[in-house]
Amino acid sequence: MVHLVRNAQRPIWLMLAAFALTGQAPSGWVTVHATQQSPVLSGFAAVQSGTDVTIIAQQQGVLTGVTVAPGTSVQPGQTIARLGGPEIAAALAQAQGASNAANATLAAEQSKFADQLSTQAAVAQAQANAQAAKARLAALQATTLLQSPVAGQIQSLAAGPGAALLAGQAVAVVQPDSGAWVRAVLYGPQAATLAPGTAARFIPADGQPVQSVTLRGVLNKQADGGVVLAFSGLVLQPGEAGMLSLALPPHQVLLVPSEALVLDDGRWWVMLHDAKGDHAVQVVPGAAEGAQTPILTGLAAGDQVVVQDAALLYHRGIAALYQPPD
Incomplete structure (x- = not known):
């Protein structure tokens, strides 16, 4: 899971600036899969x-x-x-x-x-x-x-x-x-x-x-x-x-890599990869289980979510909010 703060300065600003200059979208996504769990x-x-x-x-x-x-x-x-x-x-x-x-x-x-x-x-x-x-x-x-x-x-x-x-x-x-x-x-x-x-x-x-x-x-x-x-x-x-x-009886849950989750303003998001491109979708995650996190709402089995540089891709639209340090 990635936590980003709006008032962060150099590290996030440099990443966003580099992304804006190169125009290269992060690559790498995975398919959301369903599995049986026995809580x-x-x-x-x-x-x-x-x-x-x-x-x-x-x-x-x-x-x-x-x-x-x-x-x-x-x-x-x-x-x-x-x-x-x-x-x-x-x-x-x-x-x-x-x-x-x-x-x-x-x-x-x-x-x-x-x-x-x-x-x-x-x-x-x-x-x-x-x-x-x-x-x-x-x-x-x-x-x-x-x-x-x-x-x-x-x-x-x-x-x-x-x-x-x-x-x-x-x-x-x-x-x-x-x-x-x-x-x-x-x-x-x-x-x-x-x-x-x-x-x-x-x-x-x-x-x-x-x-x-x-x-x-x-x-x-x-x-x-x-x-x-x-x-x-x-x-x-x-x-x-x-x-x-x-x-409890086993039930079906959806799992995504924890690094695909981005926390912004108290809400969790993932970058959904589909025919429309890459766009943010709000989700409700459960408790992380190692490198995987169950998703309670917001996704369906078969969806594809961005994993590599998901936070960078999520914040590309707000690069103007970050100012370079003096």
């Missing part, structure tokens, strides 16, 4: 000993389908109620429509590709869009189910059928039967979309053996954006702390 979420975790667990609403809605009462025994992952209402119905309809539209676009691109009227890059992009839309729909559907993250008994209900709930509002308190469970805090948009039953690893800080644990539910969200999750396992020692590591 890993990790965060601080601690083993809890039978602490009461509060089940909350993850989004605004109306409480429906309550299946428990105080004293009812519940199992990990058991649905105790559902969220409905016009807001959720509208959000689900919109997400379903977006997923249907993405699938239709994918089918159209695949048909055109079969007739040699489309490219593999266009099909790959349509497939990625369809997968993302499907994931958003599944995540939204999951938040409509209020589930117990642990085995135990319903100690109390904070709301009844028909109650209008806000995101983060308590619905029920579960008193665990016995044994310990892991409380973990994870960050990132994927953390809130994890489904009960997802496998993870609890890594004790004191060097004890790594334990396999299973996600039982989302407890709440912290003010800093952290998602608090509950996991259960076979051999857990109350009070033990460590890290929780969770591998």
Whole structure:
């Protein structure tokens, strides 16, 4: 990645001046390619000993389908109620429509590709869009189910059928039967979309053996954006702390050489090489991975980006802004 500052003097000015005098464009570009990645979420975790667990609403809605009462025994992952209402119905309809539209676009691109009227890059992009839309729909559907993250008994209900709930509002308190469970805090948009039953690893800080644990539910969200999750396992020692590591399903990402990225005024750019010539395109990069950086938005598989002297080419149009030193 290249960082340039507008008020830089001699080095950048000399490069820009040389470029303006020679009129020679930098050469060397690469094709953006897609690859499969399996991201890993990790965060601080601690083993809890039978602490009461509060089940909350993850989004605004109306409480429906309550299946428990105080004293009812519940199992990990058991649905105790559902969220409905016009807001959720509208959000689900919109997400379903977006997923249907993405699938239709994918089918159209695949048909055109079969007739040699489309490219593999266009099909790959349509497939990625369809997968993302499907994931958003599944995540939204999951938040409509209020589930117990642990085995135990319903100690109390904070709301009844028909109650209008806000995101983060308590619905029920579960008193665990016995044994310990892991409380973990994870960050990132994927953390809130994890489904009960997802496998993870609890890594004790004191060097004890790594334990396999299973996600039982989302407890709440912290003010800093952290998602608090509950996991259960076979051999857990109350009070033990460590890290929780969770591998996400593989997904397609676009990678470019990090040197192709130029930072200007707080925004990232690449120089796209196509039939129109070389021109700047704004992108949103992810975290660099060695010499490669994933691109979240702004490019498609098959695009070509300039690598050699990308910053010089990007700044050729502002050479007049730089003055030679006295």
